[in-house]
């Protein structure tokens with residue numbers, strides 16, 4: 001093409017995108033909590049990550065720390081550093097496991113409940129975590145683990161989106177109702193429509209549905225038995241990784 005006294009060469013490149021390179025279209029929802037640090041819903045399967053190992057560590061270090069006479073001593077600083085290293089390792093391992101489990105299941109989008117909500121109840125007041133609710137620990141842990149999740153997911157081509165957790169624990173993930181006909185008892189969410197679910201799995205499924213077309217109210221009779229029977233992945237202290245509960249035998253230190 002000759003233009004304004006200059007020859008210009010135009011190239012057109014046609015690039016065909018292989019199907020295999022298209023992002024996976026599965027969606028996983030993650031509910032972050034206190035007893036279960038993370039609960040994942042894959043839409044037909046739910047997996048819990050109990051926070052026990054992290055909590056035991058925290059108690060151990062808090063106790064050791066209290067035993068040191070001088071909080072500025074070298075020993076105290078060494079303990080603090082070790083505690084931070086172990087937390088970081090735990091959270092790295094947790095987010096790595098979540099991303100690899102998502103990847104295995106063809107997940108292209110992970111929806112995480114907005115952390116702003118976990119420190120507030122439905123009235124917007126700070127939640128009372130009780131004697132053992134270590135707000136600092138969890139605030140820290142959640143912020144760290146979501147940013148770790150972000151970059152690990154990105155490496156695998158999985159998008160991470162954040163959605164408000166508002167009403168996700170109260171709403172029935174099957175019929176979409178949130179009135180007085182549901183109750184939570186001993187960790188079970190029970191709705192009059194017949195749904196009996198692990199309460200955290202129900203929350204995670206609600207978070208997952210936030211990016212989906214309106215599935216909850218389609219009137220279909222999907223099998224939702226999986227919501228009542230989440231799988232559990234535990235931190236294996238000897239291996240330093242997460243594995244299905246059946247395979248983990250944690251010996252006392």
Ligand SMILES: [Zn+2]
Pocket residue numbers: 172173174175176177191192193194195
């Ligand atoms: Zn219901």
